[in-house]
Amino acid sequence: MTVSAPESSAALVKPTAARSYRIWIYLAVLVIALSTTRIFTGADDITSSGTLRAAVIAAIPIALAGLGGLWSERAGVVNIGLEGMMILGTLGAGYFTYHYGVWVGLLGAAVFGAVGGALHALATVTFGVDHIVSGVAINIIALGVASFLAEALFTGLPGGGPTQSPSLDRPPTISVPGLSGWTESLEDKGWFLVSDLAALLNVVVSQLSLFTLVALVLIFGTGWLLWRTPFGLRLRSCGESPSAAETLGVNVYRYKFVAVTMSGALAGMGGAFLALVASSGYQNGQTGGRGYIGLAAMIFGNWRPTGLLTGSLIFGYTDAARLRSGGESVHALLLVLSVALLAIAVWQLIRGARLAAVLAAVVGGLGLTWYLRTDTIPGDFTQMTPYVMTLLVLALASQQLRMPAADGQRYRRGEAG
Amino acid sequence: MKTLQRAGLALAAPVLALVVAGIITSLVLVAAGDDPAAFWETMLAWPENRSLVNIINEASVLYLSGLAAAIGFRMNLFNIGVEGQYRVATFVAAYFAAQAFLPGYLNTVATILVAMLAGAAWAGIAALLRVTRGVSEVISTIMLNAIAVSLVAYLLRKVGSREGQTIVTDTVPQSGWIPGISLFPDSVTDMYGLVFLAVLAGIGFSVLLNRTRFGFDLRATGHSESAAVASGVDVKRMVIYSMLLSGAVAGLIGMPNLFGVSHNYGSTIQTGIGFAGIAVALLGRNHPLGIAAGALIFAYLSEQANPLGILAGISPEIIAVTQGVVVLCVVIAYEVVRRYRNKLEQRAVAEALEAPGPSKEVTA
Known part of the structure; x- marks a missing residue:
């Protein structure tokens, strides 16, 4: 890698602005395209508020996992263990929510995830183990720990069993009184573009989970913290050129450790979202590879918060489309x-x-x-939609992406040339 | 003396890791309110003959899976997709074998080749994406795993027939079956006839890596890509070849069972072998003998854990924790030993340089 010294944060501001501006154009094109398709094919569910709400609910766990990946990789540690940390998060959410309510549940999920993150940090930062290797091992451990502890914790509880927790409380949701009904009636009209936008608005003003808000705050807060504060600059410098950071007096080990632990906490919160909002309790195998998809969303998003949110929404949307009248929607x-x-x-x-x-x-x-040549798509194919999308998107976008220069590389203190 | 020290250090890592994993497992058991003593009693009891056969069978399959992963690992190529390649290949092979295009064992041989081709083709997608579009093989193989599951389920529904709860492909003609080898007269299960396939693959792996130009290039690329490029290695081509090879070996994983026991591909196919193979390869440090040891350890743990629920009232899931912790501890231990060895070598060099006299040669 011959990438010269990391670009200064000032130089990075401009492309960010330009990029977020472009995102709005893409979004407009997307909405128009979907609306046209809806009118043309009659697949009404592709822009219904039901689908869009499901899309947001499916996207947030992916985004939180991706955000975890962002923290870790910006500090130079590849974190393929996100999946495992997410699994730990679902378990933590299940246990703590049952006993102490949803907010403690969210915290518990973050702590469980952070334990996984700290383990990854210990292996990769302290002992210099290959990042992928450690991540794979953590995924194996997390899966085992979760299924073992789930059996120990949930068996015998009312409605619980060896593979699932009892049914749990949902986090509170908020609705804006007037707007929510108005957008709903507008959506039902089925007008070109207007109804689609109304459906989009409806998702924001009606039955919005507070967890979704928390997630959005975390995503944009991360953008601010990593790109607008000295802490963030130092953290990113560890991912771009740790030896340069070291010469400037940055304690690279500490920053990496913090970043990877935080990464686990965020993935754990993604797990909490899965267990509490996307379903009504912990289940074995609930994550279904979403940690990996989060990683893909982050790569697609060029290691940036807004980008990874966009990527997550795309994946969340395809996931939701397949769940709601899947054959027809995915066909459209x-x-x-x-x-x-x-x-x-x-x-x-x-x-x-x-x-x-x-x-x-x-x-x-x-x-x-x-x-x-077909009218609908068989269930097996709708199931692979998110994964095929991931591959396609990465295949088409990967050329324009730039990962942190020292991402995934081993760093030893004092070995700077 | 020197070699003795080296061997000691090489063995220290896995032994240390096993001990630490044992301690952590016990702690988890205590935390969950289970009795660690009962756990160890079950785990360390000498396996029954039936279990021994199962361990050998399971280990041979894990060994193939570990080899498949190790080929990529040796050049820092992370083929996480062994699982998907194994499924696609086994399905294609079962379908092909049932068509009986060829008579008797010719059909068996052809099917094994077809399985290798199918596995290689599935892995090839990831290789192509990597070299033409720069997509990380880690992500693409994971996605291909998920796609493989759905794709095979779809195809199975198309060509298979219902048999009770499961859907299965047509049965492989009996003339191509490889009968099991009976190790113990009192055991109900036999050793896979195709266990030798694993042995062959291991020998092939060893020869390929240590005795051929390709193997040298592969290892060179793994050690230092820039150095390999400088000496004329075409890294893109190496990525494609090693990925195809890895997929081809992954295609073999399902063969012992297909020709020995199941004789068809059903929706109850054993899952997770691909991921376990990755762990086994890491445990064995991507070395053919090491992987064999890793496969045996993993198979032993899984098999011995089966009666845990009945005998000790402990969920057998605990063994996944042990297996994962062993892998993590082993890679950490290897790293610690590597550092210690480096330090020893540095000290030896320093001493040799300081020592007065004409002989300044250093044999480090």
């Missing part, structure tokens, strides 16, 4: 995706990237053929 999305891929193919051809153009055209063409 297939059309959107195919057309988008063909558009990308044309664009890449203009740019002169022939290989990417051909790749996009082939996949897009196949998708379009599939769309035209």
Whole structure:
């Protein structure tokens, strides 16, 4: 890696602003495309407030896991153990919520996740173990600990069993009184664009879980903390060039340790969201690989909070679409995706990237053929949608991404050249 | 003396790790209110003959899985997708074998080749994404695992038939079955006839890595990519080849069971072997003999844990904790030993340089 000294934080501000501005354009295009598709195919559920709300609920755990990944990787430690820390979080949320209520449950999930994070930090930072290796080991341990302790903690409780906790309280939700009913009636009209936007607004003003708010505060708070404070600059310098940070007097070990532990806490909170908001209690195998998808969302988001939130929403949306009238919705999305891929193919051809153009055209063409020859998509295929999306998105976006320069590299104090 | 010290250090790491893992497991048991003494009594009892056969069978399968993961690990390529490759390959192989295009054992041999091809093809997707689009193989193989599960479930529903609770493919013609080897007359289970496949794969792995140009390039890339590039290694090609090879070996995982016991692919196929293989490879330090030891340890732990619930009232899930902790402890211990060894070597060099006299040669 010959990336020169880390760009200063001032230099990084501009692209951030430009990027978030672009995100709004993308979002507008997306809403128009989905609305058009809804009118054209009659797949009403692709922009219903039900689907969108489910999308947010599916996206937040992914985003929190991704945010955990962001903390860790910005400090230079690859954290594939997010999945395991998330599993620990679901267990913590289940146990503490049952006994002490949802807020202690959230805290307990964070603490359980943080224990996993601290273990990862101990292995990678203190002992210099390969980051992927340690992450894989932590995932194995977490899975075992959770299923073992779940049996010990939940068996015999009313409604609980060896693989699941009793049914738990939901975190409180808030609704804005007037707006919520108004947007609902507007949505029911089925007008082009207006109803879709109303549905979007409805998600924000109606039955919004307080946990979602907490998550958003954490995401934007992280953006502020890591990019606008001395602490954040030091933390990121550990991920860009630890030896340079060391020469400036930064205690690299401590920063990495804090970042990775925090990473675990955030992933744990993602687990709490899964157990308490997305379902009504702890279950074995509840995370279903969302920690990994969070990692993918973070990569897609170019190691930035707003980017990873966007990525999570895309994954959350595909996940929600498959759950709500899946065959029909995903079938309609297939059309959107195919057309988008063909558009990308044309664009890449203009740019002169022939290989990417051909790749996009082939996949897009196949998708379009599939769309035209079928009326619905079998359940097994809707199930793989989020994963296929992840692969596609990474395949198309990975060229423009820049990870922290020293990400995943072993660092020993005093070995700076 | 020197070699003795080296061997001692190499063995110290895994032994230390096992001891620490044992202590941590006991602590977890105490924390959960279980009796560690009963746990150890069950775990350390000499396995029955039936269990011994199971351990050997399980270990041979884990060994193949570990080899598949290790091929990638040796060049810092993390093929987390052994699980998906194994499933896709086993399904394709079962389907192919049931068609009986060839007679008798020719069919068996062809099927094994088909399984390797299918596993390689599935791994190849990740390799292509890595070299053409720069997608990290860690993420892509994980996604491909999930996709494989759904894809195979879909295809199974298309071509399989219902048999009680499960859906299965057509049965492999009996002329191609590999009968089990009976180790003990009183055991109801036999050793897989295809255990030798694991042995062959291990020998092949060892020869390939230590005796061929490809193996040298692979190890060189793993040690230092920039040095490998400087000496003319085409890293992109190495990524593709080693990923394909890893997938091909992953394709073998399901073969002993397919030809020895199940004779078809069903929805009850054993899951998690791919992930366990990663752990086994780490435990064995990606060395063919080490992986064998790791596979035996993992198989032993799993098999001995089965009666825990009945005999000691402890959930067998505890063994997953032990296995995970062993892996983490082993990698940490290897790291500690490596540092200690470096320190010893540095000291030896320093002493040799300080020592007066004509002989300044250093054999470190």
